[in-house]
Amino acid sequence: MESINKQSVLKEAFFKAGQTLKTSLPIMVGILLLVNLINLFAKSYYLELFTGNLILDPLIGTLAGSFSFGIPITSYIVGGELLKEGISLIAITAFIISWSTVGIAMLPLEAKFLGKRFAFVRNILNFIFAIIISVLVILTLNLF
Amino acid sequence: MNKLTNKNKISGGMKFLMIVLVTYSIVALFNFSVVKDALFNFLLIR
Numbered sequence: 001m002e003s004i005n006k007q008s009v010l011k012e013a014f015f016k017a018g019q020t021l022k023t024s025l026p027i028m029v030g031i032l033l034l035v036n037l038i039n040l041f042a043k044s045y046y047l048e049l050f051t052g053n054l055i056l057d058p059l060i061g062t063l064a065g066s067f068s069f070g071i072p073i074t075s076y077i078v079g080g081e082l083l084k085e086g087i088s089l090i091a092i093t094a095f096i097i098s099w100s101t102v103g104i105a106m107l108p109l110e111a112k113f114l115g116k117r118f119a120f121v122r123n124i125l126n127f128i129f130a131i132i133i134s135v136l137v138i139l140t141l142n143l144f
Numbered sequence: 145m146n147k148l149t150n151k152n153k154i155s156g157g158m159k160f161l162m163i164v165l166v167t168y169s170i171v172a173l174f175n176f177s178v179v180k181d182a183l184f185n186f187l188l189i190r
Contacts, residue, residue: 026157030164036182037171108160 027109035068035105042068057091062130065098066123067105075099089141094134101126 042064065075078099079092102123103110110119172179 026161030161036186
């Protein structure tokens with residue numbers, strides 16, 4: 001009797017998960033397509049965005065990272081390339097942090113699943129803390 | 145009747161995907177190589 005009940009619960013859960021996937025799949029594909037298109041245009045401006053200013057760099061880095069969104073591995077590659085070009089480490093740190101934590105392009109998706117209020121608060125807090133953490137990382141690196 | 149209308153309704157996600165695809169088509173009209181690169185990145189990375 002209990003096994004039949006468990007089976008029906010499992011069936012229902014599987015069906016519900018399938019329904020959620022069906023709803024979210026077009027949004028996910030759409031956002032990933034959009035991110036790839038924006039990234040191609042934004043890529044050429046990355047070098048112009050980072051000027052070397054110690055105050056403005058983390059802010060610009062966080063802004064650039066917020067708009068461009070992708071898997072963390074990509075941000076390491078972009079960060080490494082930017083470092084080779086002579087951009088300050090503080091900007092790259094802020095860029096890497098905000099790349100994976102702040103997602104302006106992903107905001108509609110996040111708001112749909114977790115609520116508008118949560119999405120806005122989380123993104124704003126991550127934006128502020130990305131700047132603070134990047135400054136702290138550089139200060140810590142300079143200590144040792 | 146209500147069931148029929150709900151079945152035929154296009155979801156918000158599908159509308160968003162359609163808007164993205166229309167954007168891709170418009171960009172392709174001006175610069176096809178950009179769209180080709182974007183699609184290649186999309187298939188390669190994701």
